[in-house]
Amino acid sequence: MGFWNSKQELEEQVRDLMVFIETQNKLADGTSELAHGSVVSVSPSPEPATSESRASRRDSLKGKARAVGLEARRGSQGGGG
Numbered sequence: 001m002g003f004w005n006s007k008q009e010l011e012e013q014v015r016d017l018m019v020f021i022e023t024q025n026k027l028a029d030g031t032s033e034l035a036h037g038s039v040v041s042v043s044p045s046p047e048p049a050t051s052e053s054r055a056s057r058r059d060s061l062k063g064k065a066r067a068v069g070l071e072a073r074r075g076s077q078g079g080g081g
Contacts, residue, residue, distance in 0.1 A: 026032040 006011060
């Protein structure tokens, strides 16, 4: 099995090298639209919340609201001392 894995990895490396060389040749010609292009960095947008994460957050907030409500009730019931 090791031989086939090595062969596959080498084939992938050769393919990557060929793409690199072809790209370099296109850029060296100056005829490619890539030759006069510019690179712009764009910050990734945050991933949209899934319905599962929204439900989890909602349940968490409900639990906090219940805890705050219980504390408020306890405070008002035994507030006089």
